[in-house]
Amino acid sequence: MFHKNKYSALKLFTVILFVLTGLVTNAQNPAPTYKEIVHDIAIIHEGLSFTEKQKGKLIELQDAKGLAFQYYMDVESVICLDHKCKIVQVRLFWDKLGFYNRYEMAKGIVLEKTDGISFNAADYKKLDNILGDRDSSLKEYYQNQRHLASHGSEGLIELDGATGATSGIDENSIVKGAAWTSCTLWHWANGEIFEVIRKQTAKELSTDALVQSLHQEDEKYRSFIINELITRKVYDPTSVAVVLQEIGNVPSLSRLLMDYIEKSPSDVYFDAIKKLYVSSDKSYRVIFLSSLLQFVKPDSAAFFEWATNQLVTVDSFQELQLLFRILDKQKPLSSLAIENAIQLLGHSQFLIARASYYFLQNKVVTESQKAQLDLFQKKNGERL
Template sequence: MLFVKKYLLAILVGCGILLFTSFSNTFPDRPETGFWAMEGTLVTHYFEDKTDSLSGPELFELQDKNGLPIWFGRHIFKDVCISGECKMIRLWLFWDGAGNYLGMQVPEEEPLTKSDHTEFEPEDYEKLENILGDTSSILKTLKQEDLIIVPDSIDPYEVDGYTAATQPTLAEVVVKDAVYTCHTLWHTVYGPVQAEIFRILENNLNNEFLSKMFESKKPQYISWAIKSVENHPEYHAGFYPEIMEYISSENPALANQALGYFRSELLEDTAIQLQLVQKMEDADTDMSIKYEILWKFIGFGDIHQNAVADLLKLFAGQKIGVGAYNLILRLVSPGHIHENEQIAQLLTQLSEDENGYVRNLTKRKLDEK
């Protein structure tokens, strides 16, 4: 009996050593270079990812001195082949403080490999970075079985990335001979980890955190803040003037997002109408955005007479072109002309403009009353 106990104890100790060794190999020490060399305060979040039990259970967050997230990172350790016979990949994936893909860090001693087990070249890593940064990648809607063409001579249950060919339509959008790696990592970047980051950010949402995100001057952070205010109307009064400023942003995507924030229901506020007209007067506002503001007004329809008067003054002062004037006149109602003396005077003045096109447009509008 004593022998049996000693035998069982030896087995348990051996298993424990194997488990410890396996755990140590799976969750290595954090590197001291790259993203990990950045200064800040490290916060550890634990979450259960049932779709990826081999990767690290920790989601790390690096915060700056103001408590704003610099990045989120997770250690990834997983198989990228259907057959299970391919080499495991190990790397760190990082997201920025708004949950967007930021980059990856691959151990020098364990480079990524292709289906023929050759190592990634620098240009392969560069292409992979571009793939992972593409939120609308074709990989988004594809399953693993959609990635390859299996020859009739091969048993589908024994297929791997070497014996099967990549779908021709994917050849230009994935790293050559690494379609499984591209697909797996893309879905890792935009899977449960990103959802968890969004949840963490949502839990941080308050006036102070929103202010810090706007003050960061980082387009991705500002975009997150605008989206958050849009989803939480209780923050509108405090932050819509901030959003209004970004209509003049040099970043086209941010300018369009800021303008898109001001939906029809918000245009019922006359103060917002007047501020949007002021953005049209701003020399920094892109001309296409100025036209978008006019179309937004036209879509809304009921524009306050003071906003209409300000728009007419913009044109009379030659701060906006003739094409825009045609749209402005669509906002002028007979009621505006009858009730607002300033609008009537401006139109009378423009009906005598030296430009025949302007004269004719204006006279037709005056005849409507």
């Protein structure tokens, strides 16, 4: 009986130990909190061909909510020695917006230069910096610089007349002695894959999710959101209000903001311009008026009425010039616009007063208004 109980206790202890060991193992090696989605893609790699698409498998990493947070793809790098090139696989990583993040290589794999010397730590670091520069001069260094003639039987590519020379390349844009490697990887990292990733990320985001994310301070992400809202033609009152509130006064996004507004329906556009004009400082108001000048037409009565009313409070010469150019499109010019311009003859800023005087030349004015113009000319003749 004693031995039986001892055996049972030992068996129970073993079971408990096994369970605890499993718990510890799981705690140390938790199940991944992301999943991988494979996308078969075919893209143009301008460093290889302008017409023939290169196939690959783009791996998307999704978080627990099913949203992309990173992508990677195994691509081919080219190392050229003695007029022949061998292919080395490199894994490139991008963030969810398609911007290059980093690269990795399998253990034991190294990159080499044309003289057969392996990359050193400084070379690998420089390559990383090169791949992260979307404005690199490599953007213009295409495949026709070194014509790929044929594929060998063992992963080798013969180059037609390749010498390893780097003629025409900015030396800061390449790892010295590895121009072709730099060029090939740069185009993989910054070519069509950029838009492929952005489109895939956008597919997973609802319009509400996009709008609600505009408060984030990451300007790259904000830019991505606005471009996607333009693509989806999102111009409902709530969305437009959020856009104006969140990026209406962000200098670096002003051009993108105008792209968004200018593609909206005319009533939405005009309402947005009015709101932005009132809530912004002088530098922004010039941008908004410049946009309005492009869109105003002879029958844009509401635009002209609004521009006329702004003459009463204008205190910027640049703004006044734009307002006058807008009003010059009104045929005929309203009597209220003429009267408001007459009042500006007494403005404390002479540039504004003089601009008003010239604006009113050849306009149909009353006798009283003509008398005021004559008086202004008499008082300031030498300054006109």
